[in-house]
Amino acid sequence: MRLSSLIRRFEDALAKAAGRRPLSAEERRIERLRALGVKIGQGCLIYTDGFSTEPYLIEIGDHVGIAKGTEFVTHEPALWLVRDRYPNAQVFGRIVVGSNTFIGINCVILPNTTIGRGCIVGAATVVRGLVPDDSVAYGNPARVIRGKAAFLAQQLLRDRNRLDARSLSAAERMRLLLAHFGLPPPESP
Ligand SMILES: CC(C)(COP(=O)(O)OP(=O)(O)OC[C@H]1O[C@@H](n2cnc3c(N)ncnc32)[C@H](O)[C@@H]1OP(=O)(O)O)[C@@H](O)C(=O)NCCC(=O)NCCS
Numbered sequence: 370m371r372l373s374s375l376i377r378r379f380e381d382a383l384a385k386a387a388g389r390r391p392l393s394a395e396e397r398r399i400e401r402l403r404a405l406g407v408k409i410g411q412g413c414l415i416y417t418d419g420f421s422t423e424p425y426l427i428e429i430g431d432h433v434g435i436a437k438g439t440e441f442v443t444h445e446p447a448l449w450l451v452r453d454r455y456p457n458a459q460v461f462g463r464i465v466v467g468s469n470t471f472i473g474i475n476c477v478i479l480p481n482t483t484i485g486r487g488c489i490v491g492a493a494t495v496v497r498g499l500v501p502d503d504s505v506a507y508g509n510p511a512r513v514i515r516g517k518a519a520f521l522a523q524q525l526l527r528d529r530n531r532l533d534a535r536s537l538s539a540a541e542r543m544r545l546l547l548a549h550f551g552l553p554p555p556e557s558p
Pocket of ligand 1: 472473489492493505506507508
């Protein structure tokens, strides 16, 4: 058994003994990232460990969702080209993400970037600079559409594929989705 699994089991046992619920994998990740120096607000859901070599330059607000594969980058590469003359020089940049923002899967957030409050960053987007509050940003280079994120959320509430499935178990969710899309159950192996 790996050391990390042993430590997790030990921590779970301690939590149980103290009458506390064991932390989920996501809660553990947030604790780990905070210990590395990332400032993370309350109620966040973070599915990536890609917080750069300078995690303490990154600040995440409250209730921020970050999908897997997303990478935060806090340093510039170009000094590599003059490394022989300036062996120690590096250039860094901070990253700030405002509250109630969602960053999709496989994004790259470059140094000196501020993503505002209530924004949506689409899948595989490369972001640099300022994304104002309530924007939807997508693509590479990112196209930023101001004043659209809250509207998009309202629109999705009326989407014909909107289902209240979040708190269901995996099996219940599958039953609901198969019925909704008119699909047969998967064949058992
Ligand atoms: C950006 C997003 C939120 C949708 O925004 P939207 O405003 O509804 O966008 P639309 O679907 O109306 O598309 C508008 C245009 O942007 C393009 N587009 C949408 N998302 C894009 C993306 N991620 N990258 C590049 N282009 C994208 C569409 O192809 C369309 O192009 P067109 O105008 O040339 O036809 C969505 O496409 C997305 O990327 N979601 C993230 C999904 C994700 O990562 N989920 C993780 C769950 S854990």
